[in-house]
Structure formats: structure tokens, C-alpha cells
Amino acid sequence: MTKTEREINEQPAKFEEVVKEYDSKSYDMLSFLKNRETSEIDFVGCGSSYYLAMGLSFHFNRLSRGKVISKCFSGSEVAFGLRNLPKGAILIGISRSGESSETVLALKRAKEQFGVKTGAITCNSKSELVNVADASVNLDFINEESVVMTQSFTSMAFFGSLIARDIFNRNDLKRYMTSIPDLSKKLLDDAKNLFEKLRPEDYEHFVFLGYDEYFATSMEGVIKVTETSLTPAEAYQTLEYRHGPKSKVDDKTLAVILANDFIVSEEEKMANEIKQLGGSTIFISKANLRSHNNLVIPAGDFSDWFVRVIPLQIIGVRKSLKNGLLPDEPKNLTKVVRL
Ligand code: F1P
Numbered sequence: 487m488t489k490t491e492r493e494i495n496e497q498p499a500k501f502e503e504v505v506k507e508y509d510s511k512s513y514d515m516l517s518f519l520k521n522r523e524t525s526e527i528d529f530v531g532c533g534s535s536y537y538l539a540m541g542l543s544f545h546f547n548r549l550s551r552g553k554v555i556s557k558c559f560s561g562s563e564v565a566f567g568l569r570n571l572p573k574g575a576i577l578i579g580i581s582r583s584g585e586s587s588e589t590v591l592a593l594k595r596a597k598e599q600f601g602v603k604t605g606a607i608t609c610n611s612k613s614e615l616v617n618v619a620d621a622s623v624n625l626d627f628i629n630e631e632s633v634v635m636t637q638s639f640t641s642m643a644f645f646g647s648l649i650a651r652d653i654f655n656r657n658d659l660k661r662y663m664t665s666i667p668d669l670s671k672k673l674l675d676d677a678k679n680l681f682e683k684l685r686p687e688d689y690e691h692f693v694f695l696g697y698d699e700y701f702a703t704s705m706e707g708v709i710k711v712t713e714t715s716l717t718p719a720e721a722y723q724t725l726e727y728r729h730g731p732k733s734k735v736d737d738k739t740l741a742v743i744l745a746n747d748f749i750v751s752e753e754e755k756m757a758n759e760i761k762q763l764g765g766s767t768i769f770i771s772k773a774n775l776r777s778h779n780n781l782v783i784p785a786g787d788f789s790d791w792f793v794r795v796i797p798l799q800i801i802g803v804r805k806s807l808k809n810g811l812l813p814d815e816p817k818n819l820t821k822v823v824r825l
């Protein structure tokens with residue numbers, strides 16, 4: 487078994503550890519966020535951590551119900567001056583290593599240029615990012631050996647989503663803490679069972695579709711499949727797919743639709759269109775649709791946004807191994823990008 491496969495399989499257990507460590511490891515960040523009347527909480531990261539920042543930003547906007555606004559940035563956007571930040575904003579850097587130069591530079595520039603307060607969510611408490619940040623969450627119990635981010639992505643996403651509930655919807659915190667590990671174990675097992683029959687590794691073109699947090703998840707799926715298997719993969723808002731990109735659908739296309747409760751019937755129509763064009767589909771929702779492969783999950787309100795990346799991680803690794811590649815050592819990539 488490769489390190490990446492092991493680290494994917496460990497995710498439900500890691501989520502249990504996130505819950506166990508939450509009170510102690512969230513204390514600094516919660517006091518930091520709760521002790522200031524801020525109207526803007528933004529997130530910044532690179533690569534997978536950029537899509538993690540995107541998912542957390544959507545989730546903070548959703549749970550705060552307009553109490554705060556949240557934007558997301560890639561490290562380079564802020565580090566090199568493409569973006570300005572309002573003085574009262576808080577910028578939270580997301581980084582497994584805590585050493586990605588653009589993310590560290592982004593926090594430094596935000597502090598120096600805009601007088602912005604900064605936070606960090608990382609898996610490395612001894613990192614430059616933690617030194618720069620005013621408050622940090624340090625998940626040092628996540629020690630990924632693979633270059634490819636899997637459990638670090640989902641564990642930092644889970645922790646950030648817990649913090650969002652702690653601030654904006656504390657009544658839901660306990661329920662959420664217990665539901666996510668169980669949900670992820672079932673989805674991991676269901677995905678593995680489905681893939682033994684469907685064999686995603688036999689496809690040559692992957693499409694991941696979803697809105698908001700599920701779009702961020704889809705983009706992370708694109709990175710996973712690209713890094714590990716070098717196979718063409720793309721992501722769009724679900725219904726955007728009919729406005730041009732669907733021209734590439736053929737019998738080697740596998741589309742995963744990460745449906746949400748609010749427009750699931752419209753997303754089902756998109757899935758039907760892909761089938762009619764000769765593509766294959768996996769529909770992730772509460773429903774069990776007769777004409778599609780299904781991964782049934784009891785949430786469609788975006789609360790499970792990072793859990794849904796698990797099937798996409800597995801597709802990447804299965805395709806990588808089928809292509810005779812090494813998922814632990816993706817081509818042209820290093821674990822940390824230092825400039
Ligand atoms: C960010 C990142 C990873 C990617 C590769 C290079 O790392 O882009 O997402 O998989 O390892 O670095 P980090 O800032 O989260 O440590």
C-alpha cells in the first residue's frame with residue numbers, strides 16, 4: 487500500500503483526533519476571533535490549501551448569515567500586491583507545512599501594508615507561518631509523508647468548519663463533531679465498494695461538478711487527480727457544464743456530481759445530459775438515483791464539503807497506479823514550494 491492510500495484510509499480516525507484535540511487546540515484562535523469586532527474574516531493558501539481556503543470562506547459566509555463577510559485568496563494574490571485588505575479584516579493563512587513562501591509573504595504583507603490581524607491553521611507548529619501569525623491552530627498530530635495532501639486537507643478543513651460553528655452556530659457543534667467521523671467512514675467504504683465495480687481507473691477524462699463549498703471540493707479533486715495520475719480533470723459549477731465544457735464528453739468521461747439539497751433536481755438533469763452524451767456519472771447526494779451510480783450521504787447542506795473529497799482522492803490514486811505512476815511522489819512536485 488502506498489503512503490497516500492494509507493493516509494486516505496486514516497482520515498476517519500484523524501477526524502476523531504480532531505474532535506479530541508479541538509478544545510485545547512482551538513482556544514487561542516477562538517479567543518483571537520471572538521475578542522474583536524471584525525466584519526471580515528478572509529482565508530489565504532496555495533495549491534490544495536488555496537482550495538481549502540476557498541471552501542472555508544464559502545462556509546464562513548454561509549454560517550455567519552451576513553454577520554461577517556469572508557473572501558479567499560491564493561498566496562500570490564496578496565503576497566505580490568494584487569489585492570488590498572481593509573484594516574479591520576482578519577486574514578487566516580492555511581498551510582500544511584506553514585512554510586509556503588507565498589502564504590507566509592501574504593500574511594507579512596497584510597500585517598505590514600494594511601495593519602491586518604492574522605491567523606494560521608497548519609500542521610506544523612514550528613513553522614514560519616506560526617511565527618508571523620497573531621494566533622494559530624497547530625494540528626501537529628497530522629504528519630503526512632506523501633507530497634500529496636489528503637488527510638491534512640480534510641483535517642484542517644474539518645477544524646476550520648468546527649471553528650465556524652463555534653462562532654456562528656454553537657448549538658450545532660457537538661452534533662457536527664460526532665457526525666463527521668461516522669459520515670466519512672461510510673463514504674470511504676461506499677466509495678471503495680463502488681469503485682471495485684465501476685473501476686474509475688478505466689476512464690481517461692474526469693469532471694467534478696458542484697457549487698460553493700462543493701466547487702472548492704471539486705477543484706481539490708482536480709488537483710488530486712492531476713498530481714497523482716497526470717490525467718485530464720476539470721471542475722465547474724454543476725450547471726455551468728452545459729455551457730461549453732460538455733462538448734468534451736465521451737465514453738471515457740467519468741463525471742462526479744457533488745449535488746446540494748437546494749438545486750438537486752437541476753443537478754440531476756445535468757447528470758442525465760452527461761449520460762445521454764455517452765459519459766458515466768457518480769451522483770453524491772441524499773438520494774439513490776436509478777439511472778446513475780450513487781454515493782449516498784445524509785447531508786447536502788454543504789456541511790460535509792471536505793468529506794466529499796475522499797472519493798475524488800481515491801479516484802486519483804487508483805488512476806495513478808493503473809498508469810504505473812507513484813502517487814507518493816507526483817511528477818515535478820515538491821512537498822513545499824519555497825521561492
Ligand atoms: C501547499 C502546496 C500543496 C501541494 C504541494 C506544494 O502546501 O501547494 O498543496 O500539494 O505539496 O505545496 P502548504 O502551504 O499547504 O504546505
